[in-house]
Amino acid sequence: MDKLDIKLWSLAAKGEIVPDRSLLKTPEQIREIRRSADLNTAVLDHVAAHIKAGMSTAEIDRLVYDYTVSHGGIPAPLDYEGFPKSVCTSINNVVCHGIPDENEILREGDIINVDVSTILNGYFSDASRMFTIGEITPRAEKLVRVTRECVELGLAAAKPWGHLGDIAWAINSHAQANGYSVVEDIGGHGIGLEFHEEPFVSYVTPKGSEMVLVPGMMFTIEPMINEGSPDFFIDEENGWTVYTIDDGLSAQVEYMVLVTETGVEVLTK
Template identity: 40%
Template sequence: MAIAIKTPQEIQKMRRSGEVLSQVHEAVRQAVKPGVSTMDLEKIAERKIAELGGKPAFKGYMDYPACLCTSVNNEVIHGIPSASKQLKDGDIVSVDCGVILDGYYSDAAVTHAVGKTSAATRKLLEVTKQSLEQAIQEVKVGQTLGDIGAAVQEFCEAEGFGVVREFVGHGIGKKMHEDPQVPNYGKRGKGTKLRAGMVLAIEPMINAGRPEVKVLGDGWTAVTVDGSWSAHFEHTVAVTEDGPLVLTR
């Protein structure tokens, strides 16, 4: 496993990519409401990426057809935007997006509540979001990938939620997916040690029910096996001598 160590200059380029991506996410967030289609969100993101001088990281990647992954309710990740999929009051939609700027990638995801959601759904979103923050706190020189995974797993399983195993986070830089893989489960002190200059896309995917998922016939959309709803939050984070640097905040 050859992990690319980024220079401070490269991390600054990734930070600029991440700043563009955060603005794209904000534009999409403002548009999320009942009656909007996931294709409407896609068009907003595509326009915003172009306006800010970036390129979509997902579109065309392994023939994926869109800039966004828009995963609704029991869809975990990789939901394909569609004009026929309209958001309803009480739904949740996970929006995953990546940007290329000046040859460097950034990757981030947010799950939005649509209108008024139930207390149980709000808890799923809050716990998943908090688990990402817990994981980010582990991004320090000398910590391990196992520490990151354990932070997510311990926090979410204590609340009775299922931690997805089939999909994991990843290194990122001049390519969308680089070494190492970054699971959302693990044992503290185990796995690769973190070094300054590593950049990781950390992305808890957490189910309200059991952890198992399956991929639908479109070859992309992953859904929960038990039909429970799923949340997904992600940031691109650099390991620095001063601790974690979130590039997509």
């Protein structure tokens, strides 16, 4: 039993939730996951350079697929549990998992989350950005701005040997202070060797709660911030697209992070 095992055992004996050693990435795994994350960032940059009013979300899907494949990667969402496209495109009142469509056209004033996930040489990465199409309303601008602030505050609250709940508390407190709600039943996740790993990352739990942040852990910080109710419903026809229950706007920003000995590093955003 090495020093890390002893520390984890000691924390567990005190009632703390600690990660299984299989969730702690090795230096070799981290090196390969970084390469996947670099490609994921490049894909999002490619989308940022082309997204505009008048284009369909299916065009975004083609941008993601073509760029990813031409650089040796695989879009992780494609055929994942039956998901039919290479990227999630979630507009206005769509919380997440929007499916690209030729008939869904971006219009002036829209806000859209583009969620890109990449497999490169068997290693996974994931991040999303909010894009604003042309001139948006002050209402939409504030929601997008506060969502970005929430993620940055969550990142700042993440410390090695702290807790996932520290991140959640920072995010939820800021969202509520601005009159917004955080979706409770959909959260972040571990990532790297698989698309979705443990732990589930909630953004509504108290400070000091949930799993201890141990160096080597990788997970996403990706709160979904609603301007109204945190409740939602899922499209019965496609089984994927998540909508706000009250037709209010929703925004999401996703970072993929690595816990290190000295802090938390953003791998892709």
